[in-house]
Amino acid sequence: MRSGFAFALCLILSLTACEREKRELSPQPTRSEAGLATDFVAGAGALQPSGNPAELNAPALSEGKTLFATYNCTGCHANGGGGMGPALMDDEWIYGYYPDQIFRTILEGRPNGMPAFRGRIPDYQVWSIAGYVRSMSGLVRKDAAPGRDDHLSGKKPESSTDKMQPSNSAAPTVP
Amino acid sequence: MAAKDYANTRFSGLKEITTDNVASLKPAWTFSTGVLRGHEGAPLVVGATMYVVTPYPNNLYALDLTQPGAPAKWVYKPKPLTASQGVACCDTVNRGAAYADGKIFYNTLDNHTVAVDAQTGTEVWNTKVGDIAVGETLTMAPIVVKGKVILGNSGGEMGIRGRVTALDATTGAVAWRAFHTGPDADVLIGPNFKPFYPSDRGTDLGVSSWPADMWRTGGASAWGWISYDPELDLIFYGTANPGPWNPDLRPGDNKWSCTVFARRPDTGEAVWAYQYNPHDLYDHDSVNEHMVLDLMFKGQMRKLLVHPERNGHMYVFDRQTGEVLSAEPFAFVNSSTGVDLKTGRPVMVTEKKPITGRVVRDICPAAPGAKDWQPTSYSPQTGLLYIPHQDLCQDVEALDVGYIAGTPYVGANVKMYAGPSGQRGQVQAWDIVNGKQVWKIQENFPVWSGTVVTAGDVLFYGTMEGWFKAVNAKTGAPLWQFKTGSGIIGQPITYKGPDGKQYVAVFSGVGGWAGAIVAGNLDSRDPTAALGFVNAMSDLPQHTTKGGTLHVFALP
Numbered sequence: 001m002r003s004g005f006a007f008a009l010c011l012i013l014s015l016t017a018c019e020r021e022k023r024e025l026s027p028q029p030t031r032s033e034a035g036l037a038t039d040f041v042a043g044a045g046a047l048q049p050s051g052n053p054a055e056l057n058a059p060a061l062s063e064g065k066t067l068f069a070t071y072n073c074t075g076c077h078a079n080g081g082g083g084m085g086p087a088l089m090d091d092e093w094i095y096g097y098y099p100d101q102i103f104r105t106i107l108e109g110r111p112n113g114m115p116a117f118r119g120r121i122p123d124y125q126v127w128s129i130a131g132y133v134r135s136m137s138g139l140v141r142k143d144a145a146p147g148r149d150d151h152l153s154g155k156k157p158e159s160s161t162d163k164m165q166p167s168n169s170a171a172p173t174v175p
Numbered sequence: 176m177a178a179k180d181y182a183n184t185r186f187s188g189l190k191e192i193t194t195d196n197v198a199s200l201k202p203a204w205t206f207s208t209g210v211l212r213g214h215e216g217a218p219l220v221v222g223a224t225m226y227v228v229t230p231y232p233n234n235l236y237a238l239d240l241t242q243p244g245a246p247a248k249w250v251y252k253p254k255p256l257t258a259s260q261g262v263a264c265c266d267t268v269n270r271g272a273a274y275a276d277g278k279i280f281y282n283t284l285d286n287h288t289v290a291v292d293a294q295t296g297t298e299v300w301n302t303k304v305g306d307i308a309v310g311e312t313l314t315m316a317p318i319v320v321k322g323k324v325i326l327g328n329s330g331g332e333m334g335i336r337g338r339v340t341a342l343d344a345t346t347g348a349v350a351w352r353a354f355h356t357g358p359d360a361d362v363l364i365g366p367n368f369k370p371f372y373p374s375d376r377g378t379d380l381g382v383s384s385w386p387a388d389m390w391r392t393g394g395a396s397a398w399g400w401i402s403y404d405p406e407l408d409l410i411f412y413g414t415a416n417p418g419p420w421n422p423d424l425r426p427g428d429n430k431w432s433c434t435v436f437a438r439r440p441d442t443g444e445a446v447w448a449y450q451y452n453p454h455d456l457y458d459h460d461s462v463n464e465h466m467v468l469d470l471m472f473k474g475q476m477r478k479l480l481v482h483p484e485r486n487g488h489m490y491v492f493d494r495q496t497g498e499v500l501s502a503e504p505f506a507f508v509n510s511s512t513g514v515d516l517k518t519g520r521p522v523m524v525t526e527k528k529p530i531t532g533r534v535v536r537d538i539c540p541a542a543p544g545a546k547d548w549q550p551t552s553y554s555p556q557t558g559l560l561y562i563p564h565q566d567l568c569q570d571v572e573a574l575d576v577g578y579i580a581g582t583p584y585v586g587a588n589v590k591m592y593a594g595p596s597g598q599r600g601q602v603q604a605w606d607i608v609n610g611k612q613v614w615k616i617q618e619n620f621p622v623w624s625g626t627v628v629t630a631g632d633v634l635f636y637g638t639m640e641g642w643f644k645a646v647n648a649k650t651g652a653p654l655w656q657f658k659t660g661s662g663i664i665g666q667p668i669t670y671k672g673p674d675g676k677q678y679v680a681v682f683s684g685v686g687g688w689a690g691a692i693v694a695g696n697l698d699s700r701d702p703t704a705a706l707g708f709v710n711a712m713s714d715l716p717q718h719t720t721k722g723g724t725l726h727v728f729a730l731p
Contacts (some may be wrong), residue, residue: 072576075332075583076261081701081709083691084264084332084583090698113261115581152534152572152588155701 052099054124054131055140064132065146065158067125071117079154080136085114089136089155091164097139102130138163177217177271177316177666178550181403182467185552185627187669191677192730193631197645197654200728203678204244206236208723212694213686215548217271217316217625217666218725219279220680221293223673224248226279227725230686231260231267233283235291241673245727249296255285256307262581263312264332264706265688266695270548271316271666273324275344280324282313288326288342300347304328304340309580311335315398320410320440323350327397331415331460332706334584337395337432339412341443351443355395355414355431357381362431363443370447371497372519374428384428392578393425394418395432399462399548404478407495409437409446411480413461420458420542421573421586423531428453433461435482437497447497451484453520456528457510457571458542458706459485464550466560472500472608481607483551483562485544486521488514491607503610505603506545506566507595510538529573529587541569541591542706543621543688550625550666552634557648559613560605561634565621565689566594567711589707599711602626602636604651614651620715623689624681625666635679637663639690640718643681643726659683659726662690662719676729684723685715693721 054060068074076082080089094112095105106126109116117126135145135158145158155161179185192200208214208229219226225238225245234252238245260267263284272281278290278299286305291298304326305311310333317326323341331337337355342348354361358379359368370376377383382390394417401412417425417432433452438445451461466481472491480494487508491501502514511521527538546564553560569591576586593599600618605611620639628634634648639662645655662685669679686694691705692712702710 069574070577072579072582072584075576075585078697078704078706078709079588079701081698081704082695083697083705083709085261087696087698087701087704089701090696092696109258111257113258115258115261120579151574152570152590152703154588154590154703 050098050100052103052127052131054127055099055134056144058144060128061131061135061140061144062146064128067129068132071121073129081155088133089161089164091137091167093166097134097166099130099134102133103127106130137161176273176318177219178400178402178464179668181405183400183402183464183550184466185550185625186554187627187629189669189671189677190630192629192633192679194633194647194654196730197633199731200645200655200657200679201731202657203727203729205727206238206245206725208684208725210684210723211721212684213266213268213690214665214682214684214723215268215270215687216682217668218680218682219272219274220668220670221274224293225680226272226274228269228272228281229723230269231255231284233269233281235272235279235281237296251291251296251298253283253287253289255283255287259285259307259312262307262310262330262333263314264329264583266686266691268314268687270314273317273319275319278344280317280319280344282315282317282326284312284314286311286313286328288313288317288324288347290344290347302342302347302349307581309333309335310582318401318403319344320403323440325401325410325440327401327412329396329398331394331396331418332583332585333581334392334418334578335394335396336391337397337414339397339443341440353438353443353445355381355397355434356385356390356393362445363438364445368445368447370449372449374453374518374520375448375450380428380430384430386425386427389425392418392584393429393432397462399460400464400550402465402467403440404467404494407478408439409494410440411435411437411465411467411494413463413465413482415460415462416455416458419576419584419586421531421576422454422456422529423573424576424586429455433459435461435465437494449492449497449499449519451490451521452486456523457538459544461485462548463546466551466553467494468553468607470608481560483546483560485540485546486511487540487545489605489610501610505562505605505612506564507539508545510540529571531573531575534570534572536570537568538571539568539594541567542589543567543708547623547688549623552626552628554628554648556630556632558606558608559648560607561602561626561628561648562605563602563622563624563626563636565600566596567591567599567621568594569707585706588703590702591707591711593711600638604648616646616651620712621689623664623687627667627669629669635667635669635681637665637667637681637683639664639685639715641683643667657728660724661685661722662693662715664690678727678729680725680727682723682725685719685721690715692716693719
């Protein structure tokens with residue numbers, strides 16, 4: 001009886017131990033050049049930001065501006081000056097100012113209160129919003145940025161906004 | 176409790192510090208909270224210990240007043256969810272704690288009410304009463320009445336469903352819960368509910384006064400003050416604004432937003448209610464203090480309830496019935512012409528009503544009202560109320576908005592600016608019985624701190640530049656001031672130390688809605704930032720910086 005119990009115990013242990021000891025002999029290489037939250041990269045060489053085609057496209061940026069209100073982004077970030085959430089029209093970027101970083105911020109959220117929108121907004125709209133966010137501090141081409149505001153007279157339109165060179169970042173100059 | 180007594184008077188009987196000697200008041204000791212956001216709290220002194228709750232992350236410090244410099248005996252860290260910071264509408268503030276039966280009770284930003292052993296700092300119970308995923312937070316100071324910890328939620332800008340919860344002080348179990356929208360059964364309205372005015376009577380008004388189902392996301396939180404009358408056995412508190420702000424989207428009275436409730440503390444049963452702002456147009460929450468005062472009023476000794484309302488009127492009720500005896504404006508108001516005492520309803524000015532897609536200008540008072548949360552004090556010696564408040568007007572553009580859980584549900588572009596006085600802040604002494612101002616002090620910025628008044632006839636308050644001031648409670652004459660490290664938006668208190676001396680304590684640490692431009696590094700090129708408050712505060716960063724410190728003063 002006692003040996004039977006010991007046998008069963010061994011069997012259970014060996015079965016569970018299999019899972020515990022399982023190793024990938026050749027792990028899949030991971031590759032992620034998008035969405036780093038910092039410009040401080042180990043090893044030599046600067047990070048190359050990836051582009052956002054929506055930034056060159058006036059209708060897409062204009063759409064981004066509309067969506068920024070539709071998805072209640074304005075509730076926290078106002079029209080760029082911030083409120084419950086940080087200002088987006090200034091030169092400080094907590095989680096990075098590259099297009100793909102902003103894309104990831106919207107998609108995945110950030111721990112201090114930015115909600116994740118993954119699965120709630122189609123990707124092309126996220127790119128439009130990300131482009132619009134950069135236009136708020138003059139980081140996109142002026143001939144593509146929204147040129148007028150139909151609302152209560154507030155800040156200058158994005159196309160007339162002076163470029164705010166991101167300040168708290170060692171990254172290469174924004175093109 | 177944060178408000179000193181059940182009546183919410185913030186009057187201290189201490190009189191070592193007087194109008195004659197306050198000029199020699201000196202710093203006794205200070206304590207850094209390690210937090211940079213807005214400090215709206217009140218320190219709490221129990222015996223020889225001072226308890227201090229910080230803004231998020233809501234650490235509770237016990238400071239030993241018997242030792243020089245009041246070193247910390249222990250600290251309790253509740254570790255609230257970091258994401259809760261993102262759903263707090265108006266900075267990550269905490270307004271204080273309450274004490275009863277050897278325990279300290281307070282709320283954390285991520286919707287926990289905790290009971291902590293006052294001697295040891297160990298957690299006795301911890302009850303989750305809300306959810307940040309739907310935009311709820313907790314910022315208010317609870318009160319303890321007859322063995323129950325009573326608290327209300329925050330999140331009127333997030334489409335939450337407002338409510339007050341009572342927890343058993345011994346176990347933390349939910350004793351009752353009263354919602355502020357929805358069917359009578361949820362609101363705890365039953366056969367004993369007898370509102371004074373006909374427009375507050377009817378069945379399930381919390382459903383029928385809203386477009387279909389909008390009561391489910393209708394706001395009406397309760398993030399302000401709760402007072403208690405032991406004799407009538409009633410608690411009194413106000414509910415906040417309805418959501419969204421854009422009134423076009425919610426035709427109807429939107430009950431029970433912007434309402435004062437009188438309830439039984441044992442069961443939560445509503446005894447009477449009165450809606451200050453039916454179909455609120457301007458984010459005029461009615462969460463300001465309701466002071467329980469017995470006074471000679473118009474030749475008769477009356478049981479009064481006194482409430483300086485965000486809409487700019489000083490309401491005086493018979494607290495037994497809910498009848499409004501008087502409602503005089505205590506600040507400049509152009510959005511209404513007064514309160515009709517027959518119907519109980521304010522008479523609104525049509526031209527000042529927000530309209531979707533149009534900008535309506537020069538609305539006074541602005542969204543934070545003539546007075547926001549910052550608590551008034553009352554001195555039975557002078558018979559005066561001491562109201563800290565602001566003078567702001569605004570332009571509003573109402574906008575369409577859809578509800579997305581966990582995001583703001585506002586629907587308005589707002590731009591605030593200084594009101595007709597040109598000065599943004601005021602402290603005024605108000606004569607309740609005669610319904611008029613006795614004196615006033617103008618301040619450059621909104622007076623976002625509370626006031627405390629003493630038997631020495633000294634009134635204390637702070638400014639957003641960081642000055643802590645003492646004035647003569649009878650005349651308003653300045654007597655003393657001290658410049659702290661950051662703007663003051665906290666609630667000053669005064670207490671007798673274990674050494675028998677009188678001390679005065681206040682948090683310095685700018686923030687809150689008014690100070691969001693500094694606490695949140697907001698950009699004033701966008702006048703609509705912080706729901707429009709930034710436009711009125713664009714010069715604040717030139718006058719103060721962030722930093723949370725408790726300052727304690729005494730005579731040499």
